[in-house]
Amino acid sequence: MDSPALTALLPVVLIIMSGVLAAKLGWIRATAIRDLSHLVFYVLTPALLFRTMASVRLSELDFKPIVVYFMAAGLVFAGTLLVNGFNTLAATRALGHTFSNNVMIGIPLIGLVLGKEGLVVLLTLISVHALLLLGSGTLILELAQARQHSEAGRSQGLLRTLGQAAKNSVIHPVPLPIIAGLLFAQTGWSIPAVIDKPLQLLGSALGAMALLLVGVTLAYSRIGSLLKPALRMAGVKIVIHPLVFLAVAWCMHLQGIPMVAMALAAALPTGANVLMFAQRYGVAEEEVTASIALGTMCCLVTVPVMLLLISAVQ
Numbered sequence: 001m002d003s004p005a006l007t008a009l010l011p012v013v014l015i016i017m018s019g020v021l022a023a024k025l026g027w028i029r030a031t032a033i034r035d036l037s038h039l040v041f042y043v044l045t046p047a048l049l050f051r052t053m054a055s056v057r058l059s060e061l062d063f064k065p066i067v068v069y070f071m072a073a074g075l076v077f078a079g080t081l082l083v084n085g086f087n088t089l090a091a092t093r094a095l096g097h098t099f100s101n102n103v104m105i106g107i108p109l110i111g112l113v114l115g116k117e118g119l120v121v122l123l124t125l126i127s128v129h130a131l132l133l134l135g136s137g138t139l140i141l142e143l144a145q146a147r148q149h150s151e152a153g154r155s156q157g158l159l160r161t162l163g164q165a166a167k168n169s170v171i172h173p174v175p176l177p178i179i180a181g182l183l184f185a186q187t188g189w190s191i192p193a194v195i196d197k198p199l200q201l202l203g204s205a206l207g208a209m210a211l212l213l214v215g216v217t218l219a220y221s222r223i224g225s226l227l228k229p230a231l232r233m234a235g236v237k238i239v240i241h242p243l244v245f246l247a248v249a250w251c252m253h254l255q256g257i258p259m260v261a262m263a264l265a266a267a268l269p270t271g272a273n274v275l276m277f278a279q280r281y282g283v284a285e286e287e288v289t290a291s292i293a294l295g296t297m298c299c300l301v302t303v304p305v306m307l308l309l310i311s312a313v314q
Contacts, residue, residue: 005303008109012101012296015208019215030220034279036213040206041276046177048203049130053181054191056127065121065258070132072245072266073098076236081140088144088283095137095277096288097236100268101296102126104207109268110261113307121261131178134273141281210272214292217275221286229287234269234295238302242267246310260310267306269295 022028028036077094084090100106102122110118184191191199223230245266249259270292278288 003304004109004112005307006300007112008105009296009300009303012104012211013300015211016215016218016293016296019212019217020219021215022212023216023219028216033213033217033220036209036216037276037279040209040213041280044202044206044209045273045276047199048206050177050181050184051191051196051199051203052127053131053178054184056182056185058182058186061124061127062121062258064252065254065262066125066128068249068252068254068259069125069245069262069266071252072241072248073133075244075248076241077136080236086144087148088141088281091137091141091144092274092278092281092284092288093233094140095133096233096270096274096284096291097241099133099137099271099274100129100237100265101271102129102265102268103271104211105268105296105299106265109303110264113264114257114261117257118261121258122265125262125265130273131182134277135178137277141277145281207272210276214272214275214289217285217289218293221289223286223290226287226290230290230294233287233291234298237270237291238267238295238299242306263306263310264303267299267303269299 019028023030077098080094080097081090084093103126106122106126107119110122114121190196242263245263249255249263254262270288272292275285275288275292278285
């Protein structure tokens, strides 16, 4: 248990396995998965996102490490769409290749490895991570869905399609609370305690509930036929994504603790939020579920290797 990677990752694995066990014992039925997904997506996620963004002061952020991080994520995201085509499956995979589990795994891991200075860098990333990746992911998913409807003979005109996609990407359980929280933060006000406390309780439940849902979904999924695509998604996330980041960081001369913190964030497995998107759009649900579980377990090996690689290039 001396390894920071083991200390941070094992609780996540145990929560996922608790969800699997609960399903196998019949405590949670397959018919409840959709309702649990809606609870996480429409109640817990907005609470966490609004409260997180409500404390972000844009003028206080150091954006260079963030810019480098999202340059690498953008390359991986665009590469996924280029290889898989512009459709909802490709967009979901692209999100799975780039959206890290920064809260449940990243905070304890980077806190153990880099201390307070590393945590400041990670929390800066977390403050805009959902805004940029989930926000842009929502827009791309909506555009891809509109394109598929158009190809299926349900076209409604280009401008109307683009307008509808843009509207749906904002009036949405993810971007809307992010934007609302960010705007609130710039006023300088504080959330009243009577409102902040419920938001805090709901937000703190998100990580465990989302991981339990991964486990429940995993228990009712047929993983055998999805093992190859799930491993591919996990491999891109925990191997290709951090390697692309290291290449971009080298080109942009990013060094020191900011580089290490961002590299570790890129090396983390896919966050459970991606499963919420897969379930909302009805695409690749089992593939994403298996990828989150496999990627989390594989990180017990890949994260220590990545730490060695980072120390070698520093």
